[in-house]
Amino acid sequence: MAYNEKVLDHYENPRNVGSLDKGDAQVGTGMVGAPACGDVMKLQIRVNEDGIIDDAKFKTFGCGSAIAASSLVTEWVKGKSIDEALTIKNKDIADELALPPVKIHCSVLAEDAIKSAVADYRSKQKGA
Amino acid sequence: MIYLDHNATSPPRPGVAEAMMAAMTTIHGNPSSVHGPGRRARQLLDDARRALARLAGVHESRVIFTSGGTESNHLALFGVAEAAGCQGTILTSAVEHPSVLNPLERLEARGMRVIRLPVDSQGRVIPDEIQRALTPDTRLVSIMAANNETGVLQPIEAIGALCRTAKVPFHCDATQWFGKRPLGVDTLGADLITLSAHKSGGPKGCGALIVGAALQLAPLLLGGGQERGRRSGTENLPGIAGFAALAGQLAGRIEEEARHTTALRGKMENELLKSVPDAIILGAGAERLPNTTALLIPGVDGETLVMTLDLAGFAISSGAACASGKNSPSHVPLAMGWTPEATRGMVRISLGWETTETMVDSFISAFQRSVDRLRKGSAFA
Amino acid sequence: MKHPIYMDYQATTPVDPRVLDAMLPWFVEKFGNPASRSHAYGWEADEAVTTARKQVASSIGADPREIVFTSGATESDNLAIWGVAQFYRDKGNHIITPTTEHKAVLDTCRHLESDGFEVTYLPVGTNGLIDLDTLEAAITPKTTLVSVMAVNNEVGVIQPIEAIGRLCRSKKVLFHCDAAQGVGKIPIDVNAMNIDLLSISAHKIYGPKGIGALYVRRQPRVRIKPFMHGGGHERGMRSGTLPTPLLVGLGEACRLAQEEMASETPRLLALRDRLRDGIMGQLTHVALNGDPVQRVAGNLNISFSYVEGESLMMAIKEVAVSSGSACTSASLEPSYVLRAMGVDEELAHTSIRFGLGRFTTAEEVEHVIGIVVGAVNKLRGMSPLWEMVQEGVDLSTLKWASH
Numbered sequence: 054m055a056y057n058e059k060v061l062d063h064y065e066n067p068r069n070v071g072s073l074d075k076g077d078a079q080v081g082t083g084m085v086g087a088p089a090c091g092d093v094m095k096l097q098i099r100v101n102e103d104g105i106i107d108d109a110k111f112k113t114f115g116c117g118s119a120i121a122a123s124s125l126v127t128e129w130v131k132g133k134s135i136d137e138a139l140t141i142k143n144k145d146i147a148d149e150l151a152l153p154p155v156k157i158h159c160s161v162l163a164e165d166a167i168k169s170a171v172a173d174y175r176s177k178q179k180g181a
Numbered sequence: 182m183i184y185l186d187h188n189a190t191s192p193p194r195p196g197v198a199e200a201m202m203a204a205m206t207t208i209h210g211n212p213s214s215v216h217g218p219g220r221r222a223r224q225l226l227d228d229a230r231r232a233l234a235r236l237a238g239v240h241e242s243r244v245i246f247t248s249g250g251t252e253s254n255h256l257a258l259f260g261v262a263e264a265a266g267c268q269g270t271i272l273t274s275a276v277e278h279p280s281v282l283n284p285l286e287r288l289e290a291r292g293m294r295v296i297r298l299p300v301d302s303q304g305r306v307i308p309d310e311i312q313r314a315l316t317p318d319t320r321l322v323s324i325m326a327a328n329n330e331t332g333v334l335q336p337i338e339a340i341g342a343l344c345r346t347a348k349v350p351f352h353c354d355a356t357q358w359f360g361k362r363p364l365g366v367d368t369l370g371a372d373l374i375t376l377s378a379h380k381s382g383g384p385k386g387c388g389a390l391i392v393g394a395a396l397q398l399a400p401l402l403l404g405g406g407q408e409r410g411r412r413s414g415t416e417n418l419p420g421i422a423g424f425a426a427l428a429g430q431l432a433g434r435i436e437e438e439a440r441h442t443t444a445l446r447g448k449m450e451n452e453l454l455k456s457v458p459d460a461i462i463l464g465a466g467a468e469r470l471p472n473t474t475a476l477l478i479p480g481v482d483g484e485t486l487v488m489t490l491d492l493a494g495f496a497i498s499s500g501a502a503c504a505s506g507k508n509s510p511s512h513v514p515l516a517m518g519w520t521p522e523a524t525r526g527m528v529r530i531s532l533g534w535e536t537t538e539t540m541v542d543s544f545i546s547a548f549q550r551s552v553d554r555l556r557k558g559s560a561f562a
Numbered sequence: 563m564k565h566p567i568y569m570d571y572q573a574t575t576p577v578d579p580r581v582l583d584a585m586l587p588w589f590v591e592k593f594g595n596p597a598s599r600s601h602a603y604g605w606e607a608d609e610a611v612t613t614a615r616k617q618v619a620s621s622i623g624a625d626p627r628e629i630v631f632t633s634g635a636t637e638s639d640n641l642a643i644w645g646v647a648q649f650y651r652d653k654g655n656h657i658i659t660p661t662t663e664h665k666a667v668l669d670t671c672r673h674l675e676s677d678g679f680e681v682t683y684l685p686v687g688t689n690g691l692i693d694l695d696t697l698e699a700a701i702t703p704k705t706t707l708v709s710v711m712a713v714n715n716e717v718g719v720i721q722p723i724e725a726i727g728r729l730c731r732s733k734k735v736l737f738h739c740d741a742a743q744g745v746g747k748i749p750i751d752v753n754a755m756n757i758d759l760l761s762i763s764a765h766k767i768y769g770p771k772g773i774g775a776l777y778v779r780r781q782p783r784v785r786i787k788p789f790m791h792g793g794g795h796e797r798g799m800r801s802g803t804l805p806t807p808l809l810v811g812l813g814e815a816c817r818l819a820q821e822e823m824a825s826e827t828p829r830l831l832a833l834r835d836r837l838r839d840g841i842m843g844q845l846t847h848v849a850l851n852g853d854p855v856q857r858v859a860g861n862l863n864i865s866f867s868y869v870e871g872e873s874l875m876m877a878i879k880e881v882a883v884s885s886g887s888a889c890t891s892a893s894l895e896p897s898y899v900l901r902a903m904g905v906d907e908e909l910a911h912t913s914i915r916f917g918l919g920r921f922t923t924a925e926e927v928e929h930v931i932g933i934v935v936g937a938v939n940k941l942r943g944m945s946p947l948w949e950m951v952q953e954g955v956d957l958s959t960l961k962w963a964s965h
């Protein structure tokens with residue numbers, strides 16, 4: 054299985070690796086996947102007062118494509134409103150990284166991670 | 182030593198050994214491994230598959246690499262039979278190679294019906310006989326493209342057409358055809374085609390089966406699932422690289438070589454018949470491969486003639502190379518109507534890609550001398 | 563140092579230059595068909611085949627007449643198991659084999675099940691070894707064959723071949739041993755070990771791909787139903803023109819491996835132990851898979867918790883290694899061998915097989931230690947699982963949504 058150059062680039066120089074304070078009310082944390090399936094993705098977004106995602110961080114346990122997909126979405130969501138972020142679809146991710154069929158689930162996971170992070174942020178806002 | 186036994190095996194063409202050496206010195210991985218060395222091995226395998234597919238005019242997904250003609254024939258026969266639940270009828274001919282006839286015996290023992298169609302005096306299967314034998318119960322027709330002992334070509338295009346009409350898969354053992362006649366599925370019209378590399382200047386231990394896209398085929402070798410699950414076992418990369426080099430060499434050259442070989446053989450047969458007028462060329466009345474001459478020489482023991490010629494520096498054969506040491510008469514001339522007594526005088530001369538006119542000339546005179554001497558009763562003078 | 567550093571000697575091995583030299587003349591000028599009985603080209607090829615047969619036989623303490631050449635270990639396994647099962651069908655229809663065998667053995671057994679045979683798949687312990695009492699209890703009057711590999715291709719454990727042979731002989735059951743990973747690496751004597759059939763591969767011991775052999779005992783005589791019929795080569799057990807250069811390569815590879823085993827084994831052991839200590843000494847949460855003692859010198863199989871196997875492979879791409887068996891690593895399923903040993907699915911995903919061999923150097927080992935430790939640390943830094951473990955979260959208490 055040969056990896057696409059964009060996958061390799063994100064894998065070797067992952068953008069936005071790290072963690073945000075998950076206790077922060079402005080931070081939404083999404084954790085998707087399962088270790089038994091071979092991938093777990095944690096995506097965190099921080100939303101500013103204007104409703105814009107001004108920072109995003111990820112940590113991912115998974116194959117190169119999963120890491121690349123996570124890295125890519127952190128770049129994509131930054132500067133977007135949460136509604137805009139929700140328009141990112143797995144197909145966009147898969148196309149951008151030219152993922153082969155066996156790796157499509159990585160892009161699905163990345164889309165789920167965005168949804169999960171947004172849901173977490175929204176539930177925090179409701180609770181506040 | 183002059184080598185005129187190309188139907189047994191043919192010396193590797195230039196470039197073949199080099200390709201094999203390169204595969205062994207520069208490729209260190211297993212094509213199933215995902216790392217760099219593995220991917221380079223996979224690349225070599227993919228390129229080779231494309232080269233062979235291009236020569237055969239088929240899509241590369243239809244090429245299964247095997248360990249040779251014998252395995253390809255087994256895979257074709259057992260693969261179709263097993264997929265059919267080992268029931269029904271298989272049509273074949275009486276002059277097939279043992280690597281077709283023997284597995285068919287085994288399928289017979291497992292409950293399949295095998296009909297061995299007779300051939301005419303020239304060694305040809307008669308399409309009408311196939312037409313008559315085809316029933317809804319027929320699961321496979323297996324007929325060789327060219328006979329290894331006589332070089333006689335079978336009417337495969339007609340047989341292929343009959344099979345297509347009857348919607349019965351057609352297996353064609355093209356082991357001897359490959360490299361000597363242009364290969365094209367359109368001409369062969371077969372759903373399964375057996376190829377062997379070493380009969381036309383490629384490496385031993387490597388062959389292929391070309392399989393129709395829609396054909397149900399059960400695998401023969403089970404294991405790691407290589408060749409899309411149709412043939413397990415780590416791929417013979419040096420052999421496959423050599424096979425691909427052969428395919429590259431053959432491309433666009435088969436017709437020209439065939440013309441050259443046909444001319445040489447024509448001259449040889451004329452001269453041989455002049456010096457031994459009572460000799461009989463098997464299948465002379467049929468279309469034959471350009472390189473093969475099978476002779477019956479009355480009053481001469483074929484084995485002894487072969488030995489005599491060997492001592493004189495010429496390698497020919499008394500029949501098939503596979504019949505290791507057996508003394509029973511060949512089934513091919515018997516099926517053509519010759520008596521066991523007559524077949525004792527059989528020899529096979531098979532020319533090849535490196536045969537020159539000078540070689541043929543010196544063979545002609547040696548042959549003449551040897552036959553004369555044997556007929557005078559002094560074999561090892 | 564060559565790049566990538568090759569540490570996948572269980573998948574395949576480079577051809578030894580000495581083996582190549584032996585093969586060379588048989589590629590071009592000595593091209594005859596060994597079955598051609600009527601001329602010198604055939605005779606010299608036949609002589610080469612005879613020599614190769616002797617070399618192969620002597621590497622396992624067999625008689626040359628007991629060696630059948632095949633296209634490789636996959637064919638040998640298929641021929642041995644299918645051939646014995648079919649030949650002795652009237653005597654019994656039961657076969658025993660461990661769950662951790664190579665696919666060539668397991669798939670053949672599975673195929674026989676669909677043909678009316680019964681197969682007992684023996685479990686293995688967490689160390690990867692079978693239990694002799696369990697094997698003995700599995701043998702029934704219907705059992706005709708036990709097939710156990712000498713050395714496992716993934717975890718390198720050495721099965722108790724001699725004891726299995728003794729047991730099978732006493733129970734009058736035939737014993738097939740897939741020794742593709744064992745020949746030339748551990749001492750094998752078919753007589754001392756009561757092995758009735760044994761599979762050999764050339765490309766695992768620095769010989770060419772596309773050639774192998776099956777040992778078939780003559781005394782007491784073991785019969786097999788042939789798999790490939792045709793010209794009657796190999797005493798009727800396997801038809802097809804013998805590829806002389808490949809046979810010469812197999813013979814020379816066997817000879818060299820046998821000759822150098824005594825010096826090569828301690829060298830590899832030292833390298834392997836250094837690799838193990840170098841990696842395991844600098845990282846926590848790593849586990850050695852397979853028995854630590856009963857294993858072949860060139861194999862190290864380690865699971866790295868909280869990193870994923872494939873991304874680890876990418877991170878150490880200067881090192882050619884394998885995660886799981888080479889034959890199945892293109893799939894996303896975790897190794898069935900590790901699963902059979904009771905390794906968690908998660909840990910199975912993070913296992914790497916390091917295969918060391920004849921051309922592995924101490925310098926390469928040191929280099930690989932550095933690369934692996936660096937990569938694991940980097941990936942753990944990116945791993946949410948590792949983060950939680952550092953925070954003291956017990957991952958086994960978490961519920962994961964499957965996808």
